[in-house]
Amino acid sequence: MEGAVKTLTLLALFVAARQVNCQEAILHISNGITDREYCIVHNHSWTPLSQTLDGATQYPLVNLTSTMLCNGSGVSPDLVKGKALVVMRGDCDFSQKALVAQNLGATTLLIASNKSLITPSANDSDYAKVHIPLALMRYRDFLDAQQVIGEGMTVKLYAPVLSKIDASIAVILLIAIVTVALGGYWSGTCERDRLNSGAGLEGGADNKADSGELSLYSPLKVVIFVAMMCGMLVLMYFFYNVLVYVIIAIFCLACASALFSCFDAVMEKIGCGTVSFSIRTWNFSVRSLILAAVCISIAVVWGVNRNEDRWIWILQDLLGVAFCLNFMKTISLSNFKICVILLSLLLVYDVFFVFITPFFTKNGVSIMVQVALGPDASGEKTQGNMVEVPAEPQAPSEKLPVVMRVPRFSAWAQNLCGMQFSILGYGDIIVPGLLVAYCSRFDVWINSTKKIYFVSCCIAYLLGMILTFVVMLLSGMGQPALLYLVPFTLITSAVVAGCRGEMKHFWAGTTYEVLDSREPLLPGVLPSNPDFSPASLCPF
Incomplete structure (x- = not known):
């Protein structure tokens, strides 16, 4: 048995x-007194973000979750100019939303989603047209920020660089x-x-x-x-x-x-x-x-x-x-x-x-x-060049327990979207x-x-x-x-x-x-000689 x-x-x-080559980033929301950080997903090759919080530009956040922003009707440019917008996902492409926000004078576009967050993409012709940062966030995270921080929210978007060479690899090697x-x-x-x-x-x-x-x-x-x-x-x-x-x-x-x-x-x-x-x-x-x-x-x-x-x-x-x-x-x-x-x-x-x-x-x-x-x-x-982050808490999927797992230490403090393992x-x-x-x-x-x-x-x-x-x-x-x-x-x-x-x-x-x-296993070796070692036949 x-x-x-x-x-x-x-x-x-x-x-x-x-x-996978993750394209996860961090959304820092603050009102000058209280601050929170949330997981966002962006496309670094399309709209790159700052690598540090200090290097990121801070913008006031305008709540436009009542609209999909597939067109600029009903939105005053004076309301959004020089500010970051948060709109709902759906009805049109990410690139269309970004172009509308950009034409209105917005500096950053956040798309709140009730579905899984996927790396935003667009047609090749649209990549060159969009010049403002674009990222997806969970809608429930935006509601949490509204409840915790309230009015007067400002945001910073940054994507810390995670080194490919992580100490977890050395730990895995040592274990093996x-x-x-x-x-x-x-x-x-x-x-x-x-x-x-x-x-x-x-x-x-x-x-x-x-x-x-x-x-x-x-x-x-x-x-x-x-x-x-x-x-x-x-x-x-x-x-x-x-x-x-x-x-x-x-x-x-x-x-x-x-x-x-x-x-x-x-x-x-x-x-x-x-x-x-x-x-x-x-x-x-x-x-x-x-x-x-x-x-x-x-x-x-x-x-x-x-x-x-x-x-x-x-x-x-x-x-x-x-x-x-x-x-x-x-x-x-x-x-x-x-x-x-x-x-x-x-x-x-x-x-x-x-x-x-x-x-x-x-x-x-x-x-x-x-x-x-x-x-x-x-x-x-x-x-490997796209990621998907659940928008809502989900029951964890079962995985085969047949691997050694060590968390990536360089991402230990940046696991807002989920822990990463070697x-x-x-x-x-x-x-x-x-x-x-x-x-x-x-x-x-x-x-x-x-x-x-x-x-x-x-x-x-x-x-x-x-x-x-x-x-x-x-x-x-x-x-x-x-x-x-x-x-x-x-x-x-x-x-x-x-x-x-x-x-x-x-x-x-x-x-x-x-x-x-x-x-003895080797012929010609006398068992009466306990000090004999066949290793002596070879220089090493």
Whole structure:
């Protein structure tokens, strides 16, 4: 059952998300005593705004929400000249409203909307005609300003520049590399414990099965597994509104179990004792009961508050790290051949569902992005250069909880339109992490004191992640990280094995049914020499 839960959860992990180039800005309203700031949406390429509040020009605000301003009839130029206008959305294009306001002598046009705020646009011929700032605001925000500030309102419009290089990227990178390194180290430690316990390689298959660990050793099973993932992703695309709750439930169960495993391993490492007691024929550990209660509580708190953006990301990242660590420790790839097959297929899977599927979908959005962001996510549907902000409070749309999320710190104080996050899918940690875990176990098999395979693969993963973020920043859109991580990690591992003359053994790995732990993996190495390390055969 545990294996089935892990398998189902993995099917939902490999998603990607792209960042959007937001065109959100801030409306500062004041009467000299009280001031408020609200979210507005503008088109920077059409009517650019000041980047700072101090640099923005202040204008008196005239309330014309009783009209759509599709023509100038009934509006006195003396009333609006040199002032900012707020009018209602509808009946005509944004550019027509702007031209009418401009001809009347207005200096700024705010369009109040009861619908979602979208980036204003116009025909190419109209861009050159409009010279005044134009932005959309929520009508409910204007009513709030009227109630709080009252008469004599003045406004300033400004759009702070958000740096593409945000500290959240460094945090995401740190989370990823630490998780991969810890997961690989944990897998290697468990392998060494099995060898030292006397179970060895000879009875390793049964021992792994008894411990609940799963091993992928058949190429056919790997192909079937990836095919199931493709089918699961397509099902999520067509039946998202139902299956998303199934994934959320599985996520809570799997993460509670993973968090328990991580905490229990830490307790065991630091030598924390435990007290056991029996009730009839059942034995209970006080430490296990306390840990189980804590882990279940954390998962429940996340499940209940999963749509609270301001702080729930901390719990989601904690659960995500625990899940990835436990997955890398539990799921093992038996040899490098399986690693190559699995990672190569997942690379093709990632690229196909991100870059190819937009040619087949009705809205031109890739299946991967649609599933990752949810059907209500609008940033990708507008190709990254448009935004859409709800005009009224809405029930948050459910999203798959399979990404690390860190708020963009540069936009932390400017989230009037909604918080912005840097994200990384769990699959971008787990997939290369399985290869890192295999390298760590192989170091144990060959008794490498320098852990050359493990360290080299971790460095390759770090370089691959750095390249992923560099390309993302240069291109202005999210990237399928496996496109860079898979070649970096596979090629690095193969080069190390080839340099050391161990490719044959690295490729074949170990079959637990055949090899005996009392014999070295490499021929010609005497088991009686415990200080011998095959790493000495290679200068690194």
